[in-house]
Amino acid sequence: MGQTAPHVCGYLTERFSDDAFGSFAGYREAGGYETARHALNRMTPEEVIAVVKSSGLQGRGGASFPAGLKWSFMPTDDEGPSYLVCNADESEPGSFKDRLLMERGPHQLLEGLLIAAWAVGAETTFLYVRGEYAEAASVLARAIGEARAKGVLGPRALGSDFGHDVVLVRGAGAYICGEETGLLESLEGKKGQPRRKPPYPAQRGAFGRPTTVNNVETFCHVPHILKNGADWFRGIGTEQSPGTLLFGVSGHVVRPGLYELPLGTRLDEILFEYAGGVPGGRRVKGVIPGGISTPILPAGLLDVRMANEFLRERHTLLGTGGIMVMDETTCMVRVGCIASGFFRDESCGQCTQCREGTGWLDQLLHRLERGDGSDGDLALLGDVADKMEGGTICSFADAAAWPVQGLLRHFGDEFAGHVSARGCPLDQSFAL
Amino acid sequence: MVSTLVAQAPEATVLSDELRAAIDREIARFPEPRGALLAALRLVQDELGCIAPPTARAVAEIFGLHPAEVLEVLSFYNLFHTEPQGRHEVRVCTNLACSLRGARTLLRELEEHLGIRAGQTTPDGRVTLGHEECLGACGYAPMLRIGDRYHEELDGPAARALVDGLP
Numbered sequence: 001m002g003q004t005a006p007h008v009c010g011y012l013t014e015r016f017s018d019d020a021f022g023s024f025a026g027y028r029e030a031g032g033y034e035t036a037r038h039a040l041n042r043m044t045p046e047e048v049i050a051v052v053k054s055s056g057l058q059g060r061g062g063a064s065f066p067a068g069l070k071w072s073f074m075p076t077d078d079e080g081p082s083y084l085v086c087n088a089d090e091s092e093p094g095s096f097k098d099r100l101l102m103e104r105g106p107h108q109l110l111e112g113l114l115i116a117a118w119a120v121g122a123e124t125t126f127l128y129v130r131g132e133y134a135e136a137a138s139v140l141a142r143a144i145g146e147a148r149a150k151g152v153l154g155p156r157a158l159g160s161d162f163g164h165d166v167v168l169v170r171g172a173g174a175y176i177c178g179e180e181t182g183l184l185e186s187l188e189g190k191k192g193q194p195r196r197k198p199p200y201p202a203q204r205g206a207f208g209r210p211t212t213v214n215n216v217e218t219f220c221h222v223p224h225i226l227k228n229g230a231d232w233f234r235g236i237g238t239e240q241s242p243g244t245l246l247f248g249v250s251g252h253v254v255r256p257g258l259y260e261l262p263l264g265t266r267l268d269e270i271l272f273e274y275a276g277g278v279p280g281g282r283r284v285k286g287v288i289p290g291g292i293s294t295p296i297l298p299a300g301l302l303d304v305r306m307a308n309e310f311l312r313e314r315h316t317l318l319g320t321g322g323i324m325v326m327d328e329t330t331c332m333v334r335v336g337c338i339a340s341g342f343f344r345d346e347s348c349g350q351c352t353q354c355r356e357g358t359g360w361l362d363q364l365l366h367r368l369e370r371g372d373g374s375d376g377d378l379a380l381l382g383d384v385a386d387k388m389e390g391g392t393i394c395s396f397a398d399a400a401a402w403p404v405q406g407l408l409r410h411f412g413d414e415f416a417g418h419v420s421a422r423g424c425p426l427d428q429s430f431a432l
Numbered sequence: 433m434v435s436t437l438v439a440q441a442p443e444a445t446v447l448s449d450e451l452r453a454a455i456d457r458e459i460a461r462f463p464e465p466r467g468a469l470l471a472a473l474r475l476v477q478d479e480l481g482c483i484a485p486p487t488a489r490a491v492a493e494i495f496g497l498h499p500a501e502v503l504e505v506l507s508f509y510n511l512f513h514t515e516p517q518g519r520h521e522v523r524v525c526t527n528l529a530c531s532l533r534g535a536r537t538l539l540r541e542l543e544e545h546l547g548i549r550a551g552q553t554t555p556d557g558r559v560t561l562g563h564e565e566c567l568g569a570c571g572y573a574p575m576l577r578i579g580d581r582y583h584e585e586l587d588g589p590a591a592r593a594l595v596d597g598l599p
């Protein structure tokens with residue numbers, strides 16, 4: 001446990017190294033569930049949504065959609081059940097924050113879920129945990145059991161008139177089930193192939209009923225926002241992107257791990273000051289800022305604040321905050337191969353552009369890496385990536401194209417070098 | 433592959449009463465029975481080691497599905513197996529963050545140590561070795577999982593010792 005404690009903590013993670021935080025008794029003793037009790041007994045759903053809206057909380061699952069706005073899409077005149085879904089399918093390479101949020105702070109998540117369920121009028125929450133996350137699933141199962149036994153969940157949640165239960169569901173290994181409608185299909189016991197939208201989940205979601213889907217980290221912010229107020233939240237981070245974010249730092253750094261920092265913290269500061277820079281006195285070559293789908297930044301562009309409004313200017317995105325660092329020994333064609341192999345294997349295959357495109361990218365990149373690539377292949381690579389963008393059922397195809405586009409934009413010379421040198425010109429003893 | 437499996441039309445496996453009861457408890461947790469399909473398959477696989485076609489047929493009967501519908505779900509998800517695996521499943525993450533910290537060398541060392549290639553099982557049926565996509569432990573790389581358990585911040589000797597320690 002101790003080994004994976006965050007290096008820098010904020011309000012979400014400050015009690016992660018305290019085992020009591022993970023237990024019902026410990027969580028209650030420190031005032032846990034009092035915010036939910038207040039919300040369920042003294043606030044209307046509209047009031048809760050208003051606070052979350054004005055806090056400016058954006059979803060932490062990758063698309064940064066405003067959470068309060070999403071909650072307001074739920075129909076209020078609908079008879080019959082509606083659902084809340086917690087997306088705990090975390091499988092974006094580079095991302096490991098949701099796992100630790102669940103393993104270390106299950107009650108913080110449950111409190112967020114209960115408040116959100118009240119706000120959107122959901123009778124049941126489905127907590128869909130990635131299939132490989134056995135430890136998180138067992139911690140959550142225990143926490144849900146405790147919460148039921150103590151009347152936090154149940155027909156009169158926390159003494160209110162609101163009845164609510166959380167149903168733990170485990171995935172079975174498929175990246176695409178993280179896409180919210182793929183997740184809904186999987187929840188219904190089917191292949192996780194994303195649905196056409198509209199209808200959006202708020203209209204027709206799980207089992208055909210109105211549904212709100214948010215990410216684990218998004219829910220974890222909610223109790224803190226309700227407790228401390230929207231202004232407090234807006235005082236952290238940037239004007240457009242408030243709050244802290246759990247940055248997962250990995251790859252060639254001295255101190256990889258989890259860092260909870262305000263949105264808008266500079267990338268070079270995270271890399272060199274917090275994470276201790278690159279080991280062995282080597283130089284940084286490129287950094288993927290937000291999980292493998294987000295386009296890479298070269299060494300010269302790391303003086304950027306980690307929030308979408310700044311990252312967009314540099315043709316990349318915040319994604320899930322999974323920062324992957326590569327030093328000067330790293331072959332960027334190899335990096336492309338690893339990304340493309342992943343996307344080829346995980347495409348659900350419904351859209352031709354995506355199914356064929358991910359296969360092409362993977363073949364072309366491997367050909368270049370082997371030294372069998374031509375200038376024509378290089379041109380084709382960029383062309384295929386551009387044609388994959390837009391027009392598919394879900395944005396997986398975009399996510400597969402972006403890393404390639406980023407690599408070509410900033411490391412085009414290195415790709416061309418693989419053609420002219422008929423192979424990788426880098427010292428292979430350091431190769432990936 | 434799927435079509436030949438279906439064409440064989442095997443007799444359905446008889447599932448134990450305990451397993452049936454556990455599946456029924458799962459079904460009760462969902463608004464529609466089919467929601468419990470993944471959970472049922474997990475229970476069955478945990479007990480029988482894999483979900484062979486006759487077993488898939490038994491599950492299909494419980495859910496009122498065509499066996500092909502169950503096979504379609506089975507083949508979509510990486511964690512389900514239609515064939516028996518070794519007693520221990522050892523999977524090294526070879527996605528980017530782990531590869532940057534030596535995961536591919538680690539996997540090659542384990543291949544050599546066990547005398548099998550990734551994707552194969554040792555002749556004594558003890559270990560199935562494989563690679564895996566990102567397991568959400570990128571900050572603690574390189575890592576592998578043995579069954580459900582994560583082992584992080586490994587090097588060659590530590591990984592070999594882990595594998596040697598498996599019964």
Ligand SMILES: Cc1cc2nc3c(=O)[nH]c(=O)nc-3n(C[C@H](O)[C@H](O)[C@H](O)COP(=O)(O)O)c2cc1C
Nearest residue numbers: 059060061087089090091178179180214215218396
């Ligand atoms: C290919 C793909 C994979 C995704 N994987 C995840 C995931 O693992 N976890 C997650 O929370 N969101 C994931 N998302 C985003 C979800 O579709 C959805 O936007 C999110 O769960 C909404 O929660 P939020 O608004 O709180 O971020 C993925 C999206 C796509 C297109």
Ligand code: SF4
Nearest residue numbers: 348350351354394396
């Ligand atoms: S874009 Fe790819 S993953 Fe998404 S629905 Fe189409 S084929 Fe499936």
Ligand code: FES
Nearest residue numbers: 525530566569570
């Ligand atoms: S890349 Fe190996 S755990 Fe994420």
